[in-house]
Amino acid sequence: MKVTFPHLGNTYICVKSILDDIGIDYIIPPFNNKRALELGTRYSPEMVCLPLKINIGNYIQAYEMGADTIIMAGGCGPCRFGYYSQLHREILKDAGFEMEVITLEGTDIKDLVSKIRRVVPGGSELMRLPSILLRAVEIAKRADGIEMLAFRTRARECERGTTDRIYNGFREKALVTKGTRNILKLLDETEARLKAVRLDPNADPLRVGIVGEIYTGIEHFASFDIQHRLGRLGVEADRKVTVSNWIIEHMIKKPLRLPRDMAFAKAAKPWLGAMIGGHARETVGNTAIYAMSGYDGVIQIFPFSCMPEIVAESLLPSVERDLGIPVLTLIIDEMTGEAGYMTRVEAFIDMLEKRRENREKQRENVTSKTGESGTYKKGRLVSWN
Amino acid sequence: MGVKIGIPRSLFYYRFAPFWEMFFAALGAEIVFSDPTNKRILDDGVKSCVDEACLPIKLFCGHVLNLKDRVDYILVPRLTSISKNEYICPEFGGLPDMIRHTLKGLPKLIDTEVNMRKSARGGLKAAVEIGAMLGAGRRRTTEAFRLAAQDFRKDSFYTEFKKTVMKNGNLDQAEALKAEAILSAVGQKSENRPQMECQKGENRPRPKGQKSENCPHGVCRKRLRVGVIGHPYTVYDRYISMDLLRKLTDHGVEFRTIESVDEADINRHASRLAKPMFWNHGRMAYGAALHMAESGEVDGFICLSSFGCGIDSFVNDLIERHVRRRFGIPLITMTIDEHSGEAGFNTRLEAFLDMLQWRRQNEGHISASG
Secondary structure (H helix, E strand, O other): OOEEOOOOOOHHHHHHHHHHHHOOOEOOOOOOOHHHHHHHHHHOOOOOOHHHHHHHHHHHHHHHOOOOEEEEEOOOOOOHHHHHHHHHHHHHHHHOOOOEEEEEOOOOHHHHHHHHHHHOOOHHHHHHHHHHHHHHHHHHHHHHHHHHHHHHHHOOEOOOOHHHHHHHHHHHHHHHOOOHHHHHHHHHHHHHHHHOOOEOOOOOOEEEEEEEOHHHHHOOHHHOOHHHHHHHOOEEEEEOOOHHHHHHHHHHHOOOOOOOOOHHHHHHOOOOOOOOOOOHHHHHHHHHHHHHOOOOEEEEEEEOOOHHHHHHHHHHHHHHHHHOOOEEEEEEOOOOOHHHHHHHHHHHHHHHHHHHHHHHHHHHHHHHOOOOOEEEEOOEEEEEO | OOOEEEEOOOOOHHHHHHHHHHHHHHOOOEEEEOOOOOHHHHHHHHHHOOOOOOHHHHHHHHHHHHHOOOOOEEEOOEEEEOEOOEEOOHHHHOHHHHHHHHOOOOOEEEOOEEEOOOOOHHHHHHHHHHHHHOOOOHHHHHHHHHHHHHHOOHHHHHHHHHHHHHHHHHOOHHHHHHHHHHHHHHOOOOOOOOOOOOOHHHOOOOOOOOOOOOOOOOOOOOOOEEEEEOOHHHHOOOOOOOOHHHHHHHOOOEEEEHHHOOHHHHHHHHOOOOOOOOEHHHHHHHHHHHHHHHOOOOOEEEEEEEOOOHHHHHHHHHHHHHHHHHOOOOEEEEEEOOOOOHHHHHHHHHHHHHHHHHHHHHOOOOOOOO
16 A cells, blocks of 8 residues: 655645654645646546646656545645545546545544554554654644745845745655654754745845635645745745644644634634634634734735635725735645746835835935825825825 | 625535524524626736636635625634534635735624534534624524524525525526426425335436436426536536526526535435545535436536636545546536636537437437448
8 A cells, every 4th residue: 555645735744744743654645736736626526626737747746656645635625625525536437547445533533543554554653643743743843934034034135035945955855864753853953944044134035924724825836936935035934823723723722622822813803703614714814914923014825716705805895994014815726837926016016115115205204204104094105296 | 783795706605505594693693695797807807816726715715805894703613513523615714814814904804713523513613713803702602593594494595595695685586486396396305305116227317218207206307407516606606607507497407506415415425435534525515416417317527626726626526436436427627717718618518418418318228220
């Protein structure tokens, strides 16, 4: 049995280290690429969302490399993700790729254990599983930490490209590093190297929050690498929805009924009053949190036809108006052209820069009472004279 | 009480209109339905709603706008779940928020959350909340809820539905009789239908030229019959469905919809799925389609779907794969949105029906010339 799994940002690091430790043979599909998307689009129904198509691409590429079993997370709705694995199975079957799909979901513990037993060969490994999983959670957390650190340094580095070099090197190295312990060592190393990057002490980058659907937010390929591109434009990106957060909140705290971090739900309350699935509440709530913590703008990303995010999209103009934070919505599918997309992002960033300049000018006006002036209400510019 | 409550003639109007009517009437409120869908309502909805939303949601915005100046309250419930362990759709769950933040100058919204996912008591809970909003006491509301629920038992669902929606709602009086005639043949509950007596081989459309008198139960039937699979709010809305049901009738084709299949049959088929579907419509559509296919009731399927419907994208695909794999019954997916042209729709429909007809005539015919 050769196991494979779909890509989602740096999740592969976490999953592969677990499989290494237990001793399961696995194949990591090539990092998301154009061919994966093309294969996925060819075999998937037209109207399903983008992540499903890229997943299918991953599986087929892994199949070509010899994989025969897929491990995939599941859920219980109302977002379509919960039914992904079922549709994956049907698509692969009809397309003639003989692969078994094993869905790991917390809804039925007995069922989950039996599924794990099918993958994990012997008994002794099963005993070691808890400690391996603990380390894996740590890895997920640290890997996300490194990504966030990279966001910070990329916007401030003196020599452009240093962060990217270290970060991409880390992703490559993680592919060949075996076992949770070695991965943790690699994470230590990378963190130290990132911290050693020489930063411009005078840098005052724009700060932009990334919200939206989890896959397009995290997976570089699906968002045209937007977070790295923002960094290269000298903008510091931030994202609150991460893999480790998802693992901790949904796979650990929820089944165990531990109190969860619901700050986003509280912040979303004035606009969105209930859980409607997917990450809609996170999107609305985090936009409000970014606005209140002084970010310059927010970019919402989601795959075309994502139902929860459509609800969020229709609410964001109200958040924008009520809290005074600019929001750009980017919708992605297999037809999206990169150039048009980047033009919009650059225009948005230009607008944010201009906005900041104006605000600074405005602040000078208030203190010195000279020069160009406008009408102010509670310190906010209402109209120009 | 005398308050006027507006109910948009859209989305779950097509499932719960009789229930809501009874419930609010028992509370002493006056009910105003929005006008049947027309171009103006659709255009208003499309203009005001976020572009990415599916057609029914845009249409709902239009219906709310149609009502806004003539009522005191508009019913926009947050329908999270109407059945155990199932949801409806994320967009239904966020509907009141979407409406409140995209449309301006609305009267008060009845935006109570209806969540029956864990327990059916969620329905009563929501009713009590609505009652309190209208100033009715718990006892009176509970009584009204009982009354409405009594009339809305599962077995009376389709008849009620037919009466209210088909007659007063979307098919106008002149057509109502015609529709009634078709539906009375189609919509019979299976227990009322005579048991199938004919041999398995006969359980399929009668070849041309063969007499059908000796098959009294309509199984060996003369006319083509198609299964129309889709959300009630697209299938029964005459405007956005391009009057599909009527067109089928005009072509002399009988139809069956999800609503005409027994809940028990639906569940029997839906339970065969490897993982239970967590959307109410998903389970109904899958179960109904598979039942229609297995019982040999239909010659083909028309999946009527709105562009961008996330649930349809999964469910229709699953139905298509399973129906093809197991039964080999033809299936067409007709996608509609605000840009759909009727001529193109008609052409595809006619081509599909022609194909079904030819398939029936030529089935079993082996050409002598090879």
